[in-house]
Structures are given as structure tokens and as C-alpha cells.
Amino acid sequence: MNHLPLIIKREYLTKVRNKSFIVMTFLSPMIMIALVAVVAYLSQLNNNKERTIAILDETEMLSSVFENTENTTYNILEATELKDALELIKDDESYGLLYIANTDSIAEIAQNIKFFSEESPSLTVISGLERKLERRLTDLKLEQDGVDIEQIRASKTNIDIAQESFDGQKSSKIDNLLKLAFGGIAGYLLFMFIIIYGNMIMRSVIEEKTSRIIEVIISSVKPIQLMMGKIIGTSLAGVTQFAIWVVLGGLMFVIVSSIFGIDMAQMQTPQQEMMNQAMQSQGTQAMAENIIISINNLPITNLIVAFMFFFIGGYLLYSSLYAAIGAAVDNETDTQQFMLPILMPLILAVYVGVFTVIEDPHGTVSTVFSFIPFTSPVVMLMRIPFGVPMWQQILSLLLLIGTFMLAVWFAAKIYRVGILMYGKKPSYKELFKWLKY
Amino acid sequence: MSDLLVANSVSKRFGDFTALNKVSISVPNGSIFGLLGPNGAGKTTLIRIINQITMPDEGKVLLDGHALKPEHIRDIGYLPEERGLYKSMKVGEQALYLAQLKGLSKSEAKSRLKYWFDKLEIGDWWNKKIQELSKGQAQKIQFVVTVLHRPKLLIFDEPFSGFDPINANLIKDEILQLRDEGATVIFSTHRMESVEELCDHIALIHKSKKVLDGKLNDIKRQYKTNTFEIGLQSNNKDEVIKAIREKFEVLPATFKNLYDDIKLNVKIEENVSPNDLLSFLTSKAEVHHFVEVLPSANDIFIQTVKNN
Numbered sequence: 001m002n003h004l005p006l007i008i009k010r011e012y013l014t015k016v017r018n019k020s021f022i023v024m025t026f027l028s029p030m031i032m033i034a035l036v037a038v039v040a041y042l043s044q045l046n047n048n049k050e051r052t053i054a055i056l057d058e059t060e061m062l063s064s065v066f067e068n069t070e071n072t073t074y075n076i077l078e079a080t081e082l083k084d085a086l087e088l089i090k091d092d093e094s095y096g097l098l099y100i101a102n103t104d105s106i107a108e109i110a111q112n113i114k115f116f117s118e119e120s121p122s123l124t125v126i127s128g129l130e131r132k133l134e135r136r137l138t139d140l141k142l143e144q145d146g147v148d149i150e151q152i153r154a155s156k157t158n159i160d161i162a163q164e165s166f167d168g169q170k171s172s173k174i175d176n177l178l179k180l181a182f183g184g185i186a187g188y189l190l191f192m193f194i195i196i197y198g199n200m201i202m203r204s205v206i207e208e209k210t211s212r213i214i215e216v217i218i219s220s221v222k223p224i225q226l227m228m229g230k231i232i233g234t235s236l237a238g239v240t241q242f243a244i245w246v247v248l249g250g251l252m253f254v255i256v257s258s259i260f261g262i263d264m265a266q267m268q269t270p271q272q273e274m275m276n277q278a279m280q281s282q283g284t285q286a287m288a289e290n291i292i293i294s295i296n297n298l299p300i301t302n303l304i305v306a307f308m309f310f311f312i313g314g315y316l317l318y319s320s321l322y323a324a325i326g327a328a329v330d331n332e333t334d335t336q337q338f339m340l341p342i343l344m345p346l347i348l349a350v351y352v353g354v355f356t357v358i359e360d361p362h363g364t365v366s367t368v369f370s371f372i373p374f375t376s377p378v379v380m381l382m383r384i385p386f387g388v389p390m391w392q393q394i395l396s397l398l399l400l401i402g403t404f405m406l407a408v409w410f411a412a413k414i415y416r417v418g419i420l421m422y423g424k425k426p427s428y429k430e431l432f433k434w435l436k437y
Numbered sequence: 438m439s440d441l442l443v444a445n446s447v448s449k450r451f452g453d454f455t456a457l458n459k460v461s462i463s464v465p466n467g468s469i470f471g472l473l474g475p476n477g478a479g480k481t482t483l484i485r486i487i488n489q490i491t492m493p494d495e496g497k498v499l500l501d502g503h504a505l506k507p508e509h510i511r512d513i514g515y516l517p518e519e520r521g522l523y524k525s526m527k528v529g530e531q532a533l534y535l536a537q538l539k540g541l542s543k544s545e546a547k548s549r550l551k552y553w554f555d556k557l558e559i560g561d562w563w564n565k566k567i568q569e570l571s572k573g574q575a576q577k578i579q580f581v582v583t584v585l586h587r588p589k590l591l592i593f594d595e596p597f598s599g600f601d602p603i604n605a606n607l608i609k610d611e612i613l614q615l616r617d618e619g620a621t622v623i624f625s626t627h628r629m630e631s632v633e634e635l636c637d638h639i640a641l642i643h644k645s646k647k648v649l650d651g652k653l654n655d656i657k658r659q660y661k662t663n664t665f666e667i668g669l670q671s672n673n674k675d676e677v678i679k680a681i682r683e684k685f686e687v688l689p690a691t692f693k694n695l696y697d698d699i700k701l702n703v704k705i706e707e708n709v710s711p712n713d714l715l716s717f718l719t720s721k722a723e724v725h726h727f728v729e730v731l732p733s734a735n736d737i738f739i740q741t742v743k744n745n
Contacts, residue, residue, distance in 0.1 A: 212521030
């Protein structure tokens with residue numbers, strides 16, 4: 001008798017109809033967007049703060065670089081002693097005083113620049129000042145040494161190495177960024193999915209134990225059927241939730257950004273910054289074309305197929321372990337000791353993915369971890385956009401499937417014994433014994 | 438009468454612990470079979486093996502002459518001692534789900550549920566969640582779900598716990614009716630008065646072994662002590678008692694009787710007929726009470742467990 005569809009249906013409907021699930025589904029994207037909006041708003045607020053910075057330039061060579069901007073006013077003091085200047089800025093509530101002492105050589109000037117302020121100044125302000133002074137002083141030094149600055153400017157060359165693989169596929173920096181983004185998103189999505197819905201499966205197993213219905217159910221269906229039904233039903237609920245999040249999130253994002261007029265582009269992640277730098281060397285038009293070409297360059301079919309297989313494989317592997325944990329314990333507080341061994345490889349996978357795959361997608365570390373079943377789903381998903389030979393993908397997938405079957409067997413054993421065990425918290429030793437029952 | 442269920446020297450070990458040691462039972466068709474034993478004796482393990490929740494290490498279980506197969510799940514209804522339902526699921530939905538797991542079609546399950554809900558007058562619970570019901574109410578639902586697919590074999594583990602006397606009686610009557618309609622019932626309990634009332638066969642499991650089984654009446658006969666309660670009326674009380682003491686073994690007695698001049702428990706030898714005792718008594722005094730003392734299921738239980 002195959003009750004799997006029936007169990008899946010019940011698990012799915014119970015999850016989806018659950019009040020907290022509904023609330024989470026509709027509230028989380030709003031909270032996320034609200035959070036992002038608040039952060040964006042606050043950082044804008046901070047940037048918009050108007051400052052007056054007093055400049056006391058005894059050399060009288062550098063004050064020209066300080067041009068007033070929207071938020072910063074430079075108050076150039078002239079013919080004032082440092083002592084008086086300090087008094088002055090204390091009274092007029094300036095942000096601080098930049099003091100450039102007059103010394104003989106440019107090198108010495110550079111070493112004797114000071115900034116006085118009441119509170120320790122913001123890093124951006126200081127580095128802004130430093131950049132301005134550096135440029136000017138470098139120019140002055142070059143001039144002093146008799147070098148033609150124009151000539152140096154003219155000789156400056158921009159390089160953008162065109163990348164091409166042996167079989168003639170062209171790629172560029174944008175390509176790599178896109179690949180990183182694709183892999184990163186896929187890997188991170190899997191990671192989140194496992195943690196959120198793995199926990200949900202675990203809780204639902206524990207719930208069956210605490211409500212004591214388990215023995216009734218188990219006298220009608222095989223434990224493994226119940227377990228698989230739970231895993232699949234919960235995953236479907238998860239997919240539903242994710243889909244709603246994506247749609248709602250997108251909608252909210254558009255609405256909020258248009259209402260509050262927050263320029264989302266201002267909130268730059270490091271990747272975006274890299275992207276921008278890459279963009280600066282080309283025109284916007286060419287840029288857009290390049291992105292499209294890059295997307296076309298990605299092994300799309302491979303990506304989608306691999307994503308499905310590794311995502312499902314990885315998710316099933318971990319969720320069967322979560323189900324086993326749920327079966328082994330009586331309540332959620334007892335799960336801690338078993339959670340760590342599950343989370344460790346998962347976190348390791350994300351770290352390996354973030355640090356080594358970006359560095360070298362085909363290096364030894366990335367390659368090895370993309371074969372180890374517990375880390376392979378995340379790491380392989382991050383590697384695939386960079387082009388992984390088919391045999392590697394298939395081998396890794398076979399290993400994953402093999403381990404998954406082993407894990408299901410193991411989990412089913414634990415599950416079968418565990419769901420009927422009440423009262424005491426089992427140790428690892430006992431779990432091992434259960435395998436032999 | 439053939440046997441519906443036969444367990445053949447079934448053993449089960451959990452690690453170093455032996456839960457069942459070569460236990461054999463035969464449950465006759467149409468009987469109510471009491472599966473008795475102290476806590477931790479192995480009853481639940483045996484029941485779980487019959488339900489194919491756990492597999493025996495050794496031995497075989499036959500249902501209707503065939504080794505247990507997954508399909509037999511349809512033929513068994515099991516009400517475990519540790520029972521419960523999904524708390525946040527609605528009564529009707531849940532009952533339908535559990536019935537479908539037992540192989541009923543949705544429409545069939547629905548019409549049967551309607552019959553039972555009407556019979557037990559619980560129709561208006563259909564859309565309530567289990568957590569809104571009392572414990573006894575939830576137990577009723579559970580009972581209905583257990584018997585809904587009309588299994589040949591019903592296994593009840595402490596079915597009356599949690600019920601008030603009225604509902605316990607109601608359920609008892611339902612069980613008897615199901616038996617009359619042809620179902621065979623395995624009944625596990627610690628309440629000996631309900632064993633006395635319901636069971637015609639019993640098996641007693643103690644420390645993983647079966648120590649006693651058979652028809653309840655046969656067992657009682659085995660355990661009888663040939664003792665009779667007698668109540669007599671006579672004018673020379675002391676003389677009569679003296680005369681009885683000379684011929685028979687006499688024990689103090691406590692029973693209720695209208696005439697209680699003389700109340701005694703009299704034990705006779707194996708080869709002596711009760712008639713001899715009775716005619717002896719009638720010759721001495723007026724007999725108002727003459728009853729053979731039968732061992733109660735409770736006595737048998739305690740005696741057997743203590744002796745093992």
C-alpha cells in the first residue's frame with residue numbers, strides 16, 4: 001500500500017494552513033524590506049549630515065584642494081595662530097580643524113598634518129581629507145622634481161585583459177562577477193533552505209512524538225514512508241513559501257523604493273562596487289551589452305539541471321538527518337547536542353564556497369570539497385558557473401546520492417526505534433545501538 | 438473454533454535486554470483475549486510485533502494462517518496505550534486521514550464515520566480541533582478511528598483509561614458488539630475486573646515469558662482450592678462447628694449473608710465431592726449459603742507473578 005501521496009498531502013496542508021506559517025510567509029518579506037529601507041534611510045541620514053571643517057594651512061599651498069560640497073563646508077582660516085584657531089572652532093561648532101604646519105620640505109609637511117576635533121572623527125572624513133592632500137602633495141613633489149604632470153597623466157593606461165578559454169569562449173571580469181553571484185546565490189539559498197525547513201521537519205517529528213499519535217500512524221504505514229512523506233511535504237511547503245517570498249519581496253521592493261525614493265543603488269555591497277569599478281572603464285552602453293553576453297556565456301542548461309539535482313540531493317540528505325534527530329529526542333531543547341554535527345559541515349561548506357571558490361574555483365580545496373557529499377551541494381553549486389567538467393559533476397552527484405541513501409537508511413533506523421522511545425535523552429552510543437535493533 | 442492469530446515462539450531483544458523470550462499465544466476466532474502481565478513484562482512489544490511496528494528476532498506470527506504481511510495492516514485495528522491525535526487538526530479531517538491510511542476510500546470512510554458519529558452522538562465535533570476536546574472526547578474519536586475499517590482483529594491497550602464510568606460502559610458495549618459481529622479482540626489491561634467481565638481467554642506474560650494461558654474458566658478451575666463458603670443456622674453453634682472441624686479443614690470466612698450464625702470457609706480433599714460436604718452439613722444444621730470459592734483473575738495474576 002502506498003500512502004506516500006496521502007502523507008505528503010497532509011504534511012503540506014498542515015504546514016501551509018498553520019497560522020504561524022502564514023504569518024511568517026507574509027510578514028517576513030515586509031520585515032526584511034522594512035529593515036533594508038530603515039538601514040538605507042539611516043545611512044543616507046548619516047551621509048547628509050552637514051559639516052564645517054576648518055582648515056589652517058600655514059604652507060598656503062594646499063587650501064585650494066578643499067572645495068565646498070553639498071554636505072561639507074571648508075572654512076579656510078588665514079593668518080591665525082593654531083591656538084586661536086582652536087579657540088575659534090570650539091565656539092563656532094565646527095566638526096574639526098585640519099592643521100598643516102609649514103615646514104621646509106614636502107615630505108615633512110606630509111608628516112606633520114594634524115586633525116583636531118572634539119570627538120574622534122569619522123573614518124570617511126579623515127580618509128577623504130587624506131586622499132585630497134595626498135594627490136596635491138604628490139603633484140607638488142613631482143613638480144618640484146621637475147616632472148611634467150601632464151605627461152604622466154597622458155601616459156596612464158587602462159587595461160582590461162580579455163579572457164578566452166581554449167575552446168574559444170570569451171569571458172571578462174563581468175563574467176566572473178556574474179558567475180560568483182549565481183553560485184553564491186544558489187549555495188546560500190540551499191544553506192538557508194536546509195536550516196529553515198530541516199528544522200521544520202525536525203519539529204514536526206517531535207510533535208508527532210509528543211502528541212503520541214505516532215504509534216497509531218506507524219501501525220498503518222511504514223516509518224520510512226512517514227519520514228519521506230514528511231520530508232517531501234515539508235519541502236513542498238518550503239518551496240511554496242519561498243516562491244511567495246520571492247514574488248512578494250520583489251513587489252514590496254519596487255513599491256517601497258518608489259514611495260520613499262530611496263536610491264537602492266546607494267547601498268553598495270562589495271560585489272556591486274567591484275562591478276562598478278569594472279563598469280567605469282567602459283561606457284554604459286557597452287556595459288549592458290557585455291552583461292547580456294556574459295549571461296549568455298553562462299552554462300545555463302548545466303546550471304539549471306545541476307542546481308535542481310544538487311539542491312534536491314543536498315536538501316534530502318540533510319533533512320533526513322534532521323528527521324532522525326527529531327525521532328531521537330523528546331523535545332526541542334534536547335536537539336542541541338545533535339545539531340552541531342549537522343551544522344558544522346554545512347557552515348564549512350559555505351565558508352569554503354565563499355573563500356576558496358572565489359579565489360580559485362578549480363583549486364584543490366574547492367575541488368575536494370565539491371566531492372565530499374556533505375559539502376558538495378553548496379560548493380559544487382558555487383563552482384558550476386565557472387565550468388566544471390561533466391565527469392566531476394556526475395561523480396559528485398553519484399557520491400551525493402549514495403550518501404543520501406545511506407543517510408536515509410540510517411535515519412530510518414533511528415527513526416523507527418526513536419519514535420517509540422520516550423522519556424530519556426539518548427546518547428550517541430545508544431543511537432549507535434539502535435542501528436542494530 | 439480456529440485461531441485467528443498465532444504467535445509462534447516469538448523472541449525480541451533490544452541490545453542486551455530480552456523483551457520477549459519464546460512467547461507463543463493462540464487467539465481463537467471471535468474471542469476476547471486478555472493479554473496480561475505486570476508493567477514491563479513485554480506485552481507492548483508483543484502487540485507491536487503483531488502490528489508489524491517492530492520485527493521479531495525469532496519466531497513467526499500468523500494471521501488467519503498466513504505469515505504477517507504489510508497488507509495485514511488493513512485487518513488489524515490498534516488502539517495503543519500511548520495514544521494521541523494531531524492536536525491542531527480538525528476531528529473530521531483527521532479521522533478521514535487515519536481511515537485512508539488504513540486503506541479505506543475517502544467516500545467509504547466518510548459514510549462510516551457519519552454512522553459512528555451519529556451512534557456516539559458526537560456529530561457536531563466534526564469541525565472542532567482535537568485540542569478543543571476533552572481527553573475523554575478525544576479518546577472516543579480514537580476509538581472510532583480504530584474500529585472504522587472493520588478489522589478482523591482489534592487490539593485494545595487499556596481502552597478504558599481516561600473514560601468516566603458511563604463512557605467506559607459505552608465503549609465496553611461497543612467492544613462486545615464488535616465481537617458479536619465477528620471481530621476478534623486482544624485486550625491488554627491491568628484492570629482485572631474488566632478482564633473478569635470481558636475476556637474468555639487470557640495469557641499472562643511475566644519477565645518476557647509467557648507463564649500462563651488458556652480459557653479463563655479452565656484456568657480458574659486449575660487454580661481452585663476446593664474451598665466452599667458456608668453459612669449455617671443452628672441452635673448449638675459450637676457443637677456444629679466442632680463437628681465440622683473434626684471432618685474438614687476450616688478457615689475463617691468473610692462474606693455477606695442474612696443469616697450469619699455460622700460463617701466458615703471449608704476446604705475439602707481433592708477426592709471428596711461437594712455433595713458429601715453438603716449432605717454432612719444438612720444433617721447438622723440449616724444451610725443458607727453454599728458457594729464454591731473461585732479464584733478471581735486478580736488472585737491468579739498476583740499468585741502467578743509472585744510464584745515466578
